[in-house]
Amino acid sequence: MTSSVQVTTLDHPYSAPHPACQAKAPFDDPEAEIILRSSDNVEFRVFKLFLAFSSSIFRDMLSLPQPSDDPQTVDLTESSTVLRLFLLCCYPVTCLPTYPFQPSDIADVAEAAQKYDAPSVTTYLRQIILSPHNLQNKSVAAFAVCDRFQWREEAKKAAFHTLKHRLPTATGKRTQRAQQWFLESNAIPEALFIQLTDYHSRCGTAASNVGKELRWAISFPTKRPRHQCERVSVPRYSGFNTGGSITLPEWFADFVKETSELFAGDPDVQSVLADHRVSDALLIAGADCSGCRSAAPVFMQNNFVPQYRSRVEKALEEVELYT
Structure with missing residues (x-):
């Protein structure tokens, strides 16, 4: 008994x-x-x-x-x-x-x-809560749980992994329903979702600024193509800060401009700097300039893209989650 x-x-x-x-x-x-x-x-x-x-x-x-x-x-x-x-x-x-x-x-x-x-x-x-499964597949829900119990350090890591996913916007009836489903399926309050959206926006700005500030890339002249490119950038690319009057190969300026704009709306490093996008830039480089055809692959794959990725990731890590 x-x-x-x-x-x-x-x-x-x-x-x-x-x-x-x-x-x-x-x-x-x-x-x-x-x-x-x-x-x-x-x-x-x-x-x-x-x-x-x-x-x-x-x-x-x-x-x-x-x-x-x-x-x-x-x-x-x-x-x-x-x-x-x-x-x-x-x-x-x-x-x-x-x-x-x-x-x-x-x-x-x-x-x-x-x-x-x-x-x-x-x-x-x-x-x-920070298991690979949750961070890869349930990062938004994991972030909501961490915030709910005030696990600030874990919340920052989970929020960082949400950058791999586009957050839905509520601009029309259909997207409003999609956003409501997203909130319910991830058990995230609307106020917290707005805060996460703001974090994504600030991360996009930080990542985009890395591509606009190119002095870090130009400061490694021995690792850049040593030839004079046959097609340098036209004036519309003058917005890049290269630390001087250095002109950029047109294909390279196109690549940086495109990725910088993509980062503004989608601060996911793996997606924006995907292999296919680098390969497309190299194909254009080879078509534009015979010198770039041989020099660009080494420059891009061994030097610029790894540095670009590393600097964007560092910029994202420095973005505060709670403001």
């Missing part, structure tokens, strides 16, 4: 919606000293040591005298899904699931970690 303790925020007595069922391993050990029952009536057999080590709330509760030696049953308001993930975070690392935690799961478990004062669980959640 087991004793029962109720931990719930409900004002009325707990009533199970259906007969209790046993949780799967590792929460089915008959030697466990306590049973935690979820809101959907799933019973988790847990060892007190792991629970007390992770949560001060449970540690205090478990320190109280018990009416019998039988395992006590504690009714909780969390669902079995949330409770299982929370308890897995309390158990040794070998018990953790191999599949990635989704941002929505992390948010639910983070709430439980706050409720039960489990800082070690929160620390673990702040690590896995």
